[in-house]
Amino acid sequence: MINTQVTIAGVTFKNPVMEGSGTFGSGMEYSEFVDLNRLGAVVTKGVANVPWPGNPTPRVCEVYGGMLNAIGLQNPGIEVFCERDLPFLSKYDTKVIVNVCGRSVEDYVEVVERLSDEPRADMLEINVSCPNVKEGAIAFGTDPAALSNITKEIKAHTKKPVIMKLTPNVTNIAEMARVAEEAGADAISLINTITGMKIDIERRRFALANKTGGMSGPAIKPIAVRMVYQASHAVKIPVIGMGGIATAEDAIEFMMAGATAVSVGMMNFVNPYATAECVDGIEKFLESHGIADINELIGCV
Amino acid sequence: MINTQVTIAGVTFKNPVMEGSGTFGSGMEYSEFVDLNRLGAVVTKGVANVPWPGNPTPRVCEVYGGMLNAIGLQNPGIEVFCERDLPFLSKYDTKVIVNVCGRSVEDYVEVVERLSDEPRADMLEINVSCPNVKEGAIAFGTDPAALSNITKEIKAHTKKPVIMKLTPNVTNIAEMARVAEEAGADAISLINTITGMKIDIERRRFALANKTGGMSGPAIKPIAVRMVYQASHAVKIPVIGMGGIATAEDAIEFMMAGATAVSVGMMNFVNPYATAECVDGIEKFLESHGIADINELIGCV
Amino acid sequence: MKRKTVGKVLSQKCLAPGIYDLEIATCLASDAAAGQFVGVYTKDASALLPRPISICGVSDDRKSIRLVYRIAGKGTDEFSRLKEGDEVTLLGVLGNGYDLDKIKSLGNNDTPVRALLLGGGIGVPPMLELSRELAAAGVKVISVMGYRNSDTFLLDEFKKYSDTYVASEDGSVGTKGNVLDAVRENTIEFDCICACGPLPMLRAIKEFAGGKPAFISLEERMACGVGACLGCVVKTRDIDHHSHVNNARICTDGPVFEASEVEI
Amino acid sequence: MKRKTVGKVLSQKCLAPGIYDLEIATCLASDAAAGQFVGVYTKDASALLPRPISICGVSDDRKSIRLVYRIAGKGTDEFSRLKEGDEVTLLGVLGNGYDLDKIKSLGNNDTPVRALLLGGGIGVPPMLELSRELAAAGVKVISVMGYRNSDTFLLDEFKKYSDTYVASEDGSVGTKGNVLDAVRENTIEFDCICACGPLPMLRAIKEFAGGKPAFISLEERMACGVGACLGCVVKTRDIDHHSHVNNARICTDGPVFEASEVEI
Numbered sequence A, B: 001m002i003n004t005q006v007t008i009a010g011v012t013f014k015n016p017v018m019e020g021s022g023t024f025g026s027g028m029e030y031s032e033f034v035d036l037n038r039l040g041a042v043v044t045k046g047v048a049n050v051p052w053p054g055n056p057t058p059r060v061c062e063v064y065g066g067m068l069n070a071i072g073l074q075n076p077g078i079e080v081f082c083e084r085d086l087p088f089l090s091k092y093d094t095k096v097i098v099n100v101c102g103r104s105v106e107d108y109v110e111v112v113e114r115l116s117d118e119p120r121a122d123m124l125e126i127n128v129s130c131p132n133v134k135e136g137a138i139a140f141g142t143d144p145a146a147l148s149n150i151t152k153e154i155k156a157h158t159k160k161p162v163i164m165k166l167t168p169n170v171t172n173i174a175e176m177a178r179v180a181e182e183a184g185a186d187a188i189s190l191i192n193t194i195t196g197m198k199i200d201i202e203r204r205r206f207a208l209a210n211k212t213g214g215m216s217g218p219a220i221k222p223i224a225v226r227m228v229y230q231a232s233h234a235v236k237i238p239v240i241g242m243g244g245i246a247t248a249e250d251a252i253e254f255m256m257a258g259a260t261a262v263s264v265g266m267m268n269f270v271n272p273y274a275t276a277e278c279v280d281g282i283e284k285f286l287e288s289h290g291i292a293d294i295n296e297l298i299g300c301v
Numbered sequence C, D: 001m002k003r004k005t006v007g008k009v010l011s012q013k014c015l016a017p018g019i020y021d022l023e024i025a026t027c028l029a030s031d032a033a034a035g036q037f038v039g040v041y042t043k044d045a046s047a048l049l050p051r052p053i054s055i056c057g058v059s060d061d062r063k064s065i066r067l068v069y070r071i072a073g074k075g076t077d078e079f080s081r082l083k084e085g086d087e088v089t090l091l092g093v094l095g096n097g098y099d100l101d102k103i104k105s106l107g108n109n110d111t112p113v114r115a116l117l118l119g120g121g122i123g124v125p126p127m128l129e130l131s132r133e134l135a136a137a138g139v140k141v142i143s144v145m146g147y148r149n150s151d152t153f154l155l156d157e158f159k160k161y162s163d164t165y166v167a168s169e170d171g172s173v174g175t176k177g178n179v180l181d182a183v184r185e186n187t188i189e190f191d192c193i194c195a196c197g198p199l200p201m202l203r204a205i206k207e208f209a210g211g212k213p214a215f216i217s218l219e220e221r222m223a224c225g226v227g228a229c230l231g232c233v234v235k236t237r238d239i240d241h242h243s244h245v246n247n248a249r250i251c252t253d254g255p256v257f258e259a260s261e262v263e264i
Ligand SMILES: Cc1cc2nc3c(=O)[nH]c(=O)nc-3n(C[C@H](O)[C@H](O)[C@H](O)COP(=O)(O)OP(=O)(O)OC[C@H]3O[C@@H](n4cnc5c(N)ncnc54)[C@H](O)[C@@H]3O)c2cc1C
Pocket: A061, A062, C037, C049, C050, C051, C052, C053, C054, C055, C068, C069, C070, C071, C072, C073, C074, C075, C076, C077, C122, C125, C126, C218, C219, C220, C221, C222, C255
């Protein structure tokens, strides 16, 4: 029997395959394509204390080997989320990681507290790295002191395990990982999108209404792998790796770099079966390589 | 008559198309493919005060839409450079930008001083951003104080216009641009490569002997465009933009983002005619769009 | 059920400069209806996102769909080189199409409902499948199709299902001007409007419709096509059921909306 | 003169499991010589760098080249699907091949020079063109080709130009073992060695050659293929002429080196 289970902060996942917050809705849309029971976890779209309308359109555009998005964290707010999305997810035998966004520490804390009594939320992922909202969410992710502060505040207000989702738009990812760990984070996830820009030269206009957007997709994978390697070697807490994962081979590359679990992000849009295919492919890889326990792969390079 | 000339720090280029340091040797190799007289400038491979052997192999690997390199700035040292490469380049009616690397401020200063009497070196580009040498060259590019210091030192030791080449591996590129400007840089160029990593999952080995390498190519273009936009809007000195440029359209996108000139880097390897095709394509674009002066495009978005 | 699936090209022809007509054998045909669309994947690894293209026709045996599209960039350029027998990967069927029951319900029992179909430019093709479906459902169809110049396409087929009028910007065929100019010129009467075309045209139609229902098909940049990414939203009059922030998703809540419901 | 140019596939066949033989009509054929290589471009936008593949043959009319390669990843996999008439983009001709004049000069006037050609695995193909050129130049050629198992390829052709011996790792054909085992087993005499194959084989040959000249063809990851990027270096005994740091560029200073000059 091959073991594909991984454990993060006491929560055991049947396999290390999740999807990137914001690329999978709350699972509902892709449940037509993928049996959600097969996933290690469903990571929900970022949710705030109140509904957020997000940014003006165009919000997405294609770039070489990837895309830019500036959704601006449109979300229905925590109430609708708890009433509709969590009950939907509770039908499935998978873990649920709720991604949380906010404009201020208080916003985050409000959401986190509201979720404390929701048994269906297994873990919280704190998005301090969205490059697409003006109000400073990204500042939490780029300033070590702010990251430390918000991590501590959140930890003080919830008993659920907390994953801090880091931004790649920093000089020193290892330092940010250490700051999160020291402030009490139970795990970190990375990378969020890298800030990019596209210009429509015929119209002399930005391709996105927001001017800049977050880049994701296979094009950013080498940067993500490097950061996962650097971060996971800087801390003892587990790392969830993502950035351009399309196949089981990509997932394994992240695990070898040091990730305990992995997320498929924009490649869901390109291949709605990508998460399930990663699960299958990882099993096949373990089998054909005679590896009894997936945990052997973590950081093995 | 359409004007394609651009001027940077008093040096006038017949057109804004150059190539990225290290991707074109000293022009010799590509002179079989491209008439160097057609280029705005030839930017030479980084040269140090003494010969550098560079890193062990494998030094390069392919990634989605780009490549990683960890050449480690192998170069024959400034003496051979002045005796062989500069005389070769002086046969051509193009500007020569000499890219300079070093391990310490003194190294840089030594090269810069040696070049002061070389009339064939029109400008100096100071590489403070190579991610592939251990000795800290990158530290000059990621630490504002170090960047300021080295810029001032170099300016104090040469009368030639100085371009500071910035690294994208920073949290705030606008700040780094401002630091360079305040310290006296005549121009800035960006982006150098982004640190990335690739793992060969079959062999459980890093694809590069150096573990990490600098990523270049079309995959990084949106990040480069964004940084050129941010940097050029933060300073008054001209910006030379690069990162994934393959076509005239790419070049124009960088100019619209704020670049006064542009460089073709790894795409020379994919299309050895890329620089000349950019020159042609830009002319055609100006013509078909009724633009009399290329300077109109700079930062027009 | 939505699927990503590989179809086979049955034929492709060029209808007008830059306009192509692609017939694809695919299991998606069994579900496809007027106003819906598919995502078409390129084979170009640099261009990963599916290209949304509307259903222009479904074969009678429901085994193939027809896409009519304009070359607008690298994806559609690649598609234009597809040949009989080539494979093409599709995501679909996507979106809510035109609500035929609603349209039928607009009439009274005596006279058939009169649906005015307005298509502008590359908004013409989806109207063809709609005209066929409406005609089959006993609705009286009046089609007014607008083109830039005399490079018209699909007109003969519209005539099979509808009274057909034409407008062209340069006046070379039909009414000189846009589709609404043609409607006015021909004093066409109708109970509802169904439209697809550029945003300014849709805005004008929203205004023009007055009290009558106008079903318009919207476009926006899309990533997922299935309602997950929230990339393709349009502002709505009422709170949307999904995000509760007056932002409907064009790919799933649309692309067809009642004009009065959206702020365009 | 080096060029990037589009060639046309004349034929492709599979020689052994995973080994393909591709004949391409291209202007590069006029300059190509044994030991040189071309960069072959994929059509896959995610895989941009040219794949270095050695010249396995040049047609008599110097209008086409022949490449024999093993499927090793996504580029070669794509190439294996090329069919007659397809276009393929090449960069070439690259590198310095074997120095025929030098090899010829190794003999005395009475007896012809005896060149021992050693090819291992996918190092076999470049030896074929070399055997042809050497034979044409009046050199006596002895070929010893090593394979993993009985899936040999090109052997019949070697026999046209040379005394031909075989080694296989599993002993299923020829000498069981590697090419040097076969050389010893057959007590082959020679004036020089020309070799291409995996690094351990080349290292053993360097040792084995003793005082005799051994020309070996090296491999390294390449980006530009033309000497500009300094990606593909090998440590050299002497200071290299380009960077003056005992690092020669395999793509331009090689890929063929005298074994005594490089540190492998
Ligand atoms: C619901 C819907 C239905 C459509 N139906 C048709 C149709 O039947 N026939 C037709 O010719 N066109 C149709 N379009 C427009 C069509 O999607 C674009 O022309 C096409 O995506 C352009 O792709 P490209 O690769 O050629 O262009 P590129 O500019 O290279 O595409 C780059 C990216 O931008 C997106 N994009 C570019 N233009 C548009 C656009 N107008 N709308 C949405 N995304 C765009 C592409 O999908 C791709 O992701 C429809 C659009 C939508 C949203």
